[in-house]
Amino acid sequence: MRIDAVTIFPEYLEPLRHALLGKAIEQGILEVGVHDLRDWATGGHKSVDAPPLGGGPGMVMKPEVWGPALDSIAAGHTGTALTTSAAHRNDKLRHDDVSEVAARPYTESRDVRKGEDPDAPLLIVPTPAGVPFTQAQARAWSNERHLVFACGRYEGIDQRVFADAAQRYRVREVSIGDYVLIGGEVAVLVIAEAVTRLIPGVLGNTESHEEDSFSDGLLEGPSYTKPRVWRGIEAPAVLTSGDHAKVARFRRDEALKRTKAVRPELIDAAAAAGQLSDEDRFTLDAREVITELDVLGRVQRGVDKHLRKHLRKAGYLVDSIEWEERGADVCFGPSMLETEFERREGRPSTEPVVKLTIRGRTALPVVEATKAVVAGLPRGVDWYGSTRVVEIT
Numbered sequence: 001m002r003i004d005a006v007t008i009f010p011e012y013l014e015p016l017r018h019a020l021l022g023k024a025i026e027q028g029i030l031e032v033g034v035h036d037l038r039d040w041a042t043g044g045h046k047s048v049d050a051p052p053l054g055g056g057p058g059m060v061m062k063p064e065v066w067g068p069a070l071d072s073i074a075a076g077h078t079g080t081a082l083t084t085s086a087a088h089r090n091d092k093l094r095h096d097d098v099s100e101v102a103a104r105p106y107t108e109s110r111d112v113r114k115g116e117d118p119d120a121p122l123l124i125v126p127t128p129a130g131v132p133f134t135q136a137q138a139r140a141w142s143n144e145r146h147l148v149f150a151c152g153r154y155e156g157i158d159q160r161v162f163a164d165a166a167q168r169y170r171v172r173e174v175s176i177g178d179y180v181l182i183g184g185e186v187a188v189l190v191i192a193e194a195v196t197r198l199i200p201g202v203l204g205n206t207e208s209h210e211e212d213s214f215s216d217g218l219l220e221g222p223s224y225t226k227p228r229v230w231r232g233i234e235a236p237a238v239l240t241s242g243d244h245a246k247v248a249r250f251r252r253d254e255a256l257k258r259t260k261a262v263r264p265e266l267i268d269a270a271a272a273a274g275q276l277s278d279e280d281r282f283t284l285d286a287r288e289v290i291t292e293l294d295v296l297g298r299v300q301r302g303v304d305k306h307l308r309k310h311l312r313k314a315g316y317l318v319d320s321i322e323w324e325e326r327g328a329d330v331c332f333g334p335s336m337l338e339t340e341f342e343r344r345e346g347r348p349s350t351e352p353v354v355k356l357t358i359r360g361r362t363a364l365p366v367v368e369a370t371k372a373v374v375a376g377l378p379r380g381v382d383w384y385g386s387t388r389v390v391e392i393t
């Protein structure tokens with residue numbers, strides 16, 4: 001890929017030659033040309049701006065300077081080429097070399113609109129008035145051969161520059177967020193970094209960006225490294241369990257929960273695109289619940305296993321089941337269940353009242369959760385109780 005950036009502050013783009021971008025330059029994956037806009041300015045002061053037509057505050061960048069600058073870059077003018085900031089060890093094997101993984105380009109279709117020349121360079125114009133820059137664009141643009149950035153300053157660049165540039169470029173006006181910067185250079189660093197890290201071979205481990213936030217429409221969940229316990233805070237135990245399927249499910253669940261909390265609109269979009277499985281829906285909709293029932297009747301040993309299985313099928317994932325005999329140590333009168341039993345059967349119950357507590361997660365309404373528990377108990381037991389949602393503080 002070749003990147004050309006036009007600015008009145010060429011030094012501002014110095015970071016493009018550091019770290020992995022510097023390495024990509026060194027490896028010949030990336031070429032970066034930086035151009036001083038004033039090289040195309042005329043007159044004694046080499047002025048690049050003028051007051052806005054119609055009046056108002058600030059200055060606007062002049063079309064007579066930007067027009068020729070963009071013409072000559074489209075015609076192949078290369079400007080000052082950035083070299084890497086430091087020599088890198090290119091003899092060291094990287095993750096993909098070791099695992100024999102071929103770096104994959106994104107299959108995202110290229111950003112070519114109707115009537116545009118697919119071979120024309122892409123002119124990226126950072127502006128707070130542009131469409132929001134997204135990871136999907138970064139993926140599409142990582143397949144380009146030539147990106148040109150026009151860095152605005154002051155109140156921005158005369159709009160006719162882009163109407164004219166559309167003859168030689170595919171023009172995209174993009175914003176990096178809902179705030180206003182002083183100039184376009186920082187936005188260029190942001191966009192260039194987001195795009196170039198997706199070029200095959202720039203990152204040593206292709207999977208690392210394939211699993212990043214936004215790659216599957218969700219934010220990535222929290223990350224952890226060694227030690228397992230740090231300052232008394234434990235990393236989630238599942239991550240050291242060695243069970244790959246469980247780790248994958250845990251990560252997906254964390255990504256879903258974080259996305260729901262921070263960017264709920266991304267969940268809606270993933271749902272609309274059919275990207276959520278039944279398990280995902282469960283993670284998103286389930287709440288922590290407790291079912292507490294008084295039970296009168298014979299409850300066999302081994303019922304817990306049956307109950308767990310039955311409840312899982314019903315959409316109630318059980319964390320714990322406890323049985324506790326009522327009242328041996330406390331002086332209770334007969335409970336409602338015992339009174340009712342005696343009224344109905346004409347004799348007192350020979351079974352004790354047992355308190356059943358189930359903790360777990362479900363997306364069922366609480367009444368349905370209670371019904372599901374009762375349906376999993378032996379037939380004919382008397383019960384009284386309910387399910388409630390545990391408020392997480």
Ligand code: SAM
Nearest residue numbers: 126127128152156175176180181182183184187
């Ligand atoms: N008058 C412009 C407006 O209100 O839309 C703001 C101009 S801003 C002070 C100067 C330059 O900073 C812009 O031309 C653009 O290059 C850059 N810029 C500022 N905020 C930006 C953002 N959120 N995204 C991308 N570029 C931005």
